[in-house]
Amino acid sequence: MTIIRQPSLFGIQELYDMEPTQKYEAIISAIDLDRIYHAINKKSRLGAPVELNYAGMIISFFIRYIERIPTIKDLIKRLNDDFIFKMNCGFLVSDSTPSEAAYSRLVTKLSESDILEKSFESVTLAAVTEGFIVDEVIAIDATHFEARDKAPAKKEEKSETTPKKRGRKSKEEREQYLKDQAEKEANLPLYEKKIEAQLDVPLDILRAEVPMNPKWGVKKNADGKNEYWFGYKAHLAVGASSQYILQSLFSSGSLNDGKAAIALLKGMDQRLPLTSASYQTLDAGYDFEPIYEQIHRMGQQSVIAYNKRNEGEMIGFDKNFAPTCFREHSYKYDSFDPKYETLKYTRPKECSDCPLANEGICQKVYKIKITTDLRRYTAPARGSKAWKNIFKQRTAVERVNAYLKEFYQLNNVRYRTGKRAKVHFDMVALIYNASKLAADRIQAELIQQQQAHNFCF
Structure with a gap:
């Protein structure tokens, strides 16, 4: 009898336990370093000659994050003290160690280019092409991280010299007021307008106009109390099963989570061939009609926690918007017809022996089109077991947020401006993402070797 040995699971932790040379090679090979080098390299022959090893600087800059080296000063010290580490970073024996000022100039060049965003998309696209991203459910959420500097002192606002007129406005005053408000709204920056203003804005503009300077942010903690911080937000769209970051967005800490969602959704729709994606799951902070509309335009379904917002109860429906019978028993969600975008509900089991059922007062089946109200009617239906199972997968993005903070130094911002942060x-x-791709490639290679070994026996 042939003994089949099961291949062991190879993940990021196993990758980081490898020897430095193998680890660096596996991760860095997932990134197109030539593309980054050409983007920041000196283009003109004029001026002072370039004496630094820019290729080594770029590699060492990446390895600083892999090895969790907190500062550039510590990186330089490691390069000076550890000869083998310096060789692993791509420096030659004759190369001098770059100074802090040289690394600062490197960061400036990177901040003036979108090469890191393009490299991120290239790595993610490679993971999709190689079959490592086949997620049906995608989770979106944001996490905050603090700026390096403390918040500046708040400026005192000047009191208005002209007192406001009290009482009801006249018809002419109200019309003028509405006109002024509409004009004010039209002149606001894109991310200060209502979310629906983003629906028809091109993706490039959405990403270009995101506010990036550090600002005060507020979020409710687990105890329901407001938690304040001064800094930034990381907005992520993560594959629920693969746990790859599919789209990322950096913003000021004051930006509402919901206002970053459409940029993330459009990015996935336009830049990644995610043919397997069917559901987008988000928490109640994203419960806005334009977000449902954007997901519907993508041909996918929304699984978003409902935020009641002081709305009155619907007569004839329960808290999950399922129809109720005459005795207020909820109809049971049965199925969804994607062709007609219709939810099907069947008669409650409590109605089996109800005398009203035979009198035609209660219907046997209810059918509701989700386009009647995309926010209330989702597929699968709210409150159903299928809906709850999909929503549970939203924790994937929370795990990735924790990984980025604990193992990849997301909290360790060393720059003062938002552009450099x-x-x-x-x-x-x-x-x-490069680490995920490297680990998946090694895992696939191990499985292939195991299959070849089993075939020989």
Whole structure:
């Protein structure tokens, strides 16, 4: 009898336990370093000659995140003290160790280019092409991280000199007021407008106009109390099963989570061939009609926690918007017809022996089109077992947020401006996805070797 040996699971932890040379090679090979080198290399022959090994600088800059080296100063010290580490970073014996100022200039060049975003998309696309991303459910959420500097002192607002007129406005005053408000709304920056203003805006503009300067942010903690911080937010769309970051967005800490969702959704729809994706799951902070509309335009389904917002109860429906019978028993969700976008509900089991059932007062079946109200009617239906199982998978993005903070130094922002802090965020997301891809490639190779071994026997 042939003994079949099961291949062991190879993940990021096993990857990071490898020897440094093998580990660096596996992770860095997933990134197109030539593309980054050409993007930041000096283009002109004029000026002072370039004496630094830029290729080694780029590799060492990446390895700083892999090895969790907290500062550039510590990186330089490691390069000076550890000869083998310096060789692993791509420096030659004759190369001098770059200074802090040289690394600062490297960060400046990276901040003036979108090469890190393009490299991130390239790594993610490679994972899709190689079959490592086949997620049916995608989870979206945001996490905060603090800026390096403390918040500046708040400026005192000047009181208005002209007192407001009290009482009801006249018809002419109200019309003028509405006109002024509409004009004010039209002149606001894109991310200060209502979320529906983003629906028809191109993706490039959505990403270009995201506010990036550190600001005060507020979020309710597990105890229901407001938690304040000064800094930034990382907005992520993560594959629920693969746990790859599919899209990422960096913003000021004051940006509402919901206002970053459409940029993430459009990014997945336009830049990644995610043919397996069917569901987008988000928490109650994303319960806005334009987000449901964007997901519907993508041909996918929304599994978003409902935020009641002081809305009145619907007569004839329960809290999950399922129809109820005359005695207020909820109809049971049965199925969804994708062709007609219709939810089917069947008669409650309590109605089996109800005398009203035979009198035609209660229907046997209810059918409701989700387009009647995309926010209330989702597929699968709210409250159903299928809906709950999909929503549970939203924890994948929370796990990735924790990984980025604990193992990839997301919290360790060393730059004062938002533009340079974005380089830090882009590096963290890129290294994480490159590590995932490297681990999956090694796992696939091990499985292939195991299959070949079993075939020989």
